[in-house]
Amino acid sequence: xxxxxxxxxxxxxxxxxxxxxxxxxxxxxxxxxxxxxxxxxxxxxxxxxxxxxxxxxxxxxxxxxxxxxxxxxxxxxxxxxxxxxxxxxxxxxxxxxxxxxxxxxxxxxxxxxxxxxxxxxxxxxxxxxxxxxxxxxxxxxxxxxxxxxxxxxxxxxxxxxxxxxxxxxxxxxxxxxxxxxxxxxxxxxxxxxxxxxxxxxxxxxxxxxxxxxxxxxxxxxxxxxxxxxxxxxxxxxxxxxxxxxxxxxxxxxxxxxxxxxxxxxxxxxxxxxxxxxxxxxxxxxxxxxxxxxxxxxxxxxxxxxxxxxxxxxxxxxxxxxxxxxxxxxxxxxxxxxxxxxxxxxxxxxxxxxxxxxxxxxxxxxxxxxxxxxxxxxxxxxxxxxxxxxxxxxxxxxxxxxxxxxxxxxxxxxxxxxxxxxxxxxxxxxxxxxxxxxxxxxxxxxxxxxxxxxxxxxxxxxxxxxxxxxxxxxxxxxxxxxxxxxxxxxxxxxxxxxxxxxxxxxxxxxxxxxxxxxxxxxxxxxxxxxxxxxxxxxxxxxxxxxxxxxxxxxxxxxxxxxxxxxxxxxxxxxxxxxxxxxxxxxxxxxxxxxxxxxxxxxxxxxxxxxxxxxxxxxxxxxxxxxxxxxxxxxxxxxxxxxxxxxx
Numbered sequence: 001x002x003x004x005x006x007x008x009x010x011x012x013x014x015x016x017x018x019x020x021x022x023x024x025x026x027x028x029x030x031x032x033x034x035x036x037x038x039x040x041x042x043x044x045x046x047x048x049x050x051x052x053x054x055x056x057x058x059x060x061x062x063x064x065x066x067x068x069x070x071x072x073x074x075x076x077x078x079x080x081x082x083x084x085x086x087x088x089x090x091x092x093x094x095x096x097x098x099x100x101x102x103x104x105x106x107x108x109x110x111x112x113x114x115x116x117x118x119x120x121x122x123x124x125x126x127x128x129x130x131x132x133x134x135x136x137x138x139x140x141x142x143x144x145x146x147x148x149x150x151x152x153x154x155x156x157x158x159x160x161x162x163x164x165x166x167x168x169x170x171x172x173x174x175x176x177x178x179x180x181x182x183x184x185x186x187x188x189x190x191x192x193x194x195x196x197x198x199x200x201x202x203x204x205x206x207x208x209x210x211x212x213x214x215x216x217x218x219x220x221x222x223x224x225x226x227x228x229x230x231x232x233x234x235x236x237x238x239x240x241x242x243x244x245x246x247x248x249x250x251x252x253x254x255x256x257x258x259x260x261x262x263x264x265x266x267x268x269x270x271x272x273x274x275x276x277x278x279x280x281x282x283x284x285x286x287x288x289x290x291x292x293x294x295x296x297x298x299x300x301x302x303x304x305x306x307x308x309x310x311x312x313x314x315x316x317x318x319x320x321x322x323x324x325x326x327x328x329x330x331x332x333x334x335x336x337x338x339x340x341x342x343x344x345x346x347x348x349x350x351x352x353x354x355x356x357x358x359x360x361x362x363x364x365x366x367x368x369x370x371x372x373x374x375x376x377x378x379x380x381x382x383x384x385x386x387x388x389x390x391x392x393x394x395x396x397x398x399x400x401x402x403x404x405x406x407x408x409x410x411x412x413x414x415x416x417x418x419x420x421x422x423x424x425x426x427x428x429x430x431x432x433x434x435x436x437x438x439x440x441x442x443x444x445x446x447x448x449x450x451x452x453x454x455x456x457x458x459x460x461x462x463x464x465x466x467x468x469x470x471x472x473x474x475x476x477x478x479x480x481x482x483x484x485x486x487x488x489x490x491x492x493x494x495x496x497x498x499x500x501x502x503x504x505x506x507x508x509x510x511x512x513x514x515x516x517x518x519x520x521x522x523x524x525x526x527x528x529x530x531x532x533x534x535x536x537x538x539x540x541x542x543x544x545x546x547x548x549x550x551x552x553x554x555x556x557x558x559x560x561x562x563x564x565x566x567x568x569x570x571x572x573x574x575x576x577x578x579x580x581x582x583x584x585x586x587x588x589x590x591x592x593x594x595x596x597x598x599x600x601x602x603x604x605x606x607x608x609x610x611x612x613x614x615x616x617x618x619x620x621x622x623x624x625x626x627x628x629x630x631x632x633x634x635x636x637x638x639x640x641x642x643x644x645x646x
Contacts, residue, residue: 019539020596024123025588025618027543028595033588036616038632045635048443052634053627055377055439057354058370059083060334060346061104064111067342067360069133070369071095071114073103078627082116084135088358088367095135101625105151107133109292109338110158113180115151118143122621124545124591126150128163130180141178142185148173148547152197156292162188164196170546189221191228194547201244206231206251212554214239214430214467232267237554241287242267246294246314252277254288260463264288264299266317277317284461289333290314291340296361298333298343302461304387305401305434309333309345323359323366328352329385329435344369350384350403353437383445385435390454390488392481399462400454400485401433405445409495418493418500420645421450423485423525425517427508429458429555430467440634447638448646450500452489456481456513472557473565482517486524501645505637507531507623508593514582515571515601522577527612527644529637531585532593532622535601536573537566545591575604581644582612585633587620612640 020027041049061072070085072092080101083092095114096102102118111133119126127143128151142149144167152162152175159180164173168190175189175197189195194210198218205221207228218232218240232240232253241254249269256262258274262284265274278285278299286302297312307330311320325331328347334356335344341362348354353372359365372379383403390398409416422444426433433453444451455461457478458470469478482504490499504517504525511533518528534540541549541559553559557566567573582605586598595616602614615636617629624633 019536020594020600021543022596023543023545023591023594025595028588028599028616032599033616033618036614038615038617038629038636041632041635041639045639046631048446049631049635049638051376052439052443052446053630054373054375055353055379056373057348057437058346058356058372059354060344060356062107062114062335063337063342063344063358064107064133065109065338065341066111067337067358069111070344070356070358071104071107072356072370075625075627080625082114084133085369088369089371092370093135095131096138106154107338108154108158109156112158115141115154115161117151119621121589121619122587122623122625123589124148124621128161130161139183142167142176146170150196153200162197166547171550172547188223194550198241199243204244206242206244208240208242210551212237213551215554216240218242243288243290244294245290252288252290252297254285256284256464260465262286264297277312282463284463286461289336291336292338293340295340296320298336300332302432304399305432305455305461306330307332307434323364325357325366326352348436350435350437351380351382353379353439379437382437382442385438385441385453387435390485392457392478392484393487396457398454398456398481398484400452401435402453403438403441403445403451405448405450407448408450411493411495413495414497416495418495418498419448419450420501420503420641421452421489421493422503422505422641422645423452423454423489425454425456425482425504425506425510425513426459427506427510428460429470429509430460431509432459432461443634443638444641447642449503449641450493452485454481454485456485471555472562475556475569476565479516479520479569482513483521483524486517486521501526503641503645504528505530505641506533508533511584511593512571516569516574518580518582519571519574519578522574522579525580527581527641529583529585529640531624531633532587532590533584533597534571534593535597536570538563538570539600540593540597541566543594543596548592572601572604575601575608578605578608578610580610581640582610583615583636583640584612585615585624585637586617587622587624588616588618589621592622611644 059072059074063070082096082104085092100120106115113130117126128141129138147167149165154161164175172192173195176185177188178185196208198206198208203223207219207221209217215237220229238257243252245252251267253265264277264285283301283303287300289298294314299310301308309331329349332346334346343359345357356370358367358369385401408419441451502525504514506514511530514528514530517525584598588595624630
């Protein structure tokens with residue numbers, strides 16, 4: 001839809017006497033947090049959710065160089081923690097504990113210790129620690145309040161590790177070296193910018209300077225000479241992912257700069273020519289990696305929401321064969337041991353929770369290491385996610401994955417009652433709904449809902465034109481994809497001459513989509529539940545974490561230059577049109593979308609006596625991670641839709 005045509009909708013501007021300021025728990029009173037605590041659920045509802053949360057795919061993680069141990073992160077205890085497994089199908093041992101989310105990031109090349117990352121309360125200000133491979137106490141590397149500390153890599157000799165932190169400036173990352181024996185850190189790189197290390201080889205790094213949500217600049221850095229040399233992307237709004245190749249002065253580059261889709265290229269130092277390694281297709285190369293021995297390259301493609309993996313010889317670039325694997329929606333190489341001998345492979349499908357296998361290149365042996373846990377549930381009967389589409393008003397087919405209860409009448413049936421439909425918009429917005437296993441989606445199916453998950457314009461996986469279609473003011477042209485899903489479903493998914501009731505669901509940018517669906521497109525949906533969604537793009541950009549503000553402007557628009565578009569595209573501008581029930585769920589510690597976004601919108605809805613309400617979780621951030629809170633969030637969402645759509 002053209003921008004001028006949007007005037008047909010009209011703008012019902014709301015004058016706000018005050019706006020919130022700040023981020024996290026400091027911006028909301030303890031009394032308000034207590035007021036909006038999640039009410040307890042009926043036992044029958046809670047039990048349904050608890051059963052589904054007991055479904056666990058096999059988590060993935062790094063392997064030791066010897067291939068005799070694997071580490072992985074799992075929330076089997078109700079919170080994410082690190083586990084060690086000492087043999088294929090062996091009983092795993094929990095090695096970290098406590099109430100804070102903890103994950104494994106690397107095993108040292110000499111197999112002596114692991115590096116773990118720990119976050120407190122969902123604040124996304126993680127710290128780093130080491131632990132002996134055999135387990136034991138954590139050794140602090142760095143964990144500072146209101147500072148992000150991210151692991152980069154362990155040195156090849158295992159005597160030191162490198163990390164980045166925004167402890168000098170909130171919107172900039174410096175890089176540090178930490179000595180394992182002395183436990184002392186030293187700053188090794190502190191130029192302003194959002195820097196990270198993509199790869200290392202000898203005394204040279206590949207450095208990434210992130211300039212936007214989907215743009216960056218690539219440099220090489222000589223540690224001995226302390227010289228920074230531009231390689232790719234300077235003064236361009238492009239995205240690059242770069243690793244050292246097997247040959248001298250060779251770089252492997254994943255980018256969509258020369259093509260509509262991401263492909264893998266090779267670049268020779270001193271040259272600007274990108275030579276294609278992978279063929280031109282209508283699918284993205286969504287990820288790639290090369291082992292530290294520079295033996296093999298692993299290339300994963302995203303084929304309309306299904307993950308496929310291929311392997312190349314790092315020198316000849318010729319295809320290598322993986323072992324024969326069971327059929328799956330997604331085949332991913334998830335880890336490569338130091339030295340490159342062992343790889344972890346993950347398989348997943350709609351009726352197949354993730355399972356973890358290990359392949360030994362030397363012995364050509366494939367071994368199952370971990371299998372999923374599905375207590376009391378036959379997952380073979382789960383609804384299969386089918387790839388379908390609906391037409392946007394300009395005729396563009398919008399892809400969507402659909403899961404249906406077997407009992408629902410077919411679309412257009414002359415008899416029967418249509419099943420209610422929940423349309424779930426993903427976050428990002430540069431994300432993508434994928435096929436595969438989802439216990440949460442099945443919970444909606446089991447409750448009698450058809451669950452629809454579109455990939456509207458702005459999603460990844462469909463080329464850069466699709467990806468960039470919603471940047472800044474251009475979002476006005478494609479935000480109608482939200483309403484068009486409703487128009488199509490109500491028109492074509494009838495039964496007995498009746499249109500289905502329609503709910504809308506989403507988190508993060510998906511939460512923003514819900515708020516737009518319920519205000520800008522009021523009447524399109526009969527009820528909505530949004531989690532950690534943006535209600536006012538201007539207050540969001542003003543209050544989000546400084547490091548994120550710099551990245552989000554390229555996506556949503558500049559608060560000054562694009563002020564008119566930001567106002568039109570803010571759900572709170574249109575809140576006077578809100579009529580249908582709406583529930584909001586928010587983590588108080590959210591560093592991305594401040595809790596004030598939920599609070600200010602709730603107050604406007606309450607003023608208009610809109611049914612629904614607000615739930616605040618004081619110990620969560622951008623989303624709900626702890627099991628007890630997940631039960632409450634999913635349970636209240638299900639109960640809300642059952643009340644208003646049935």
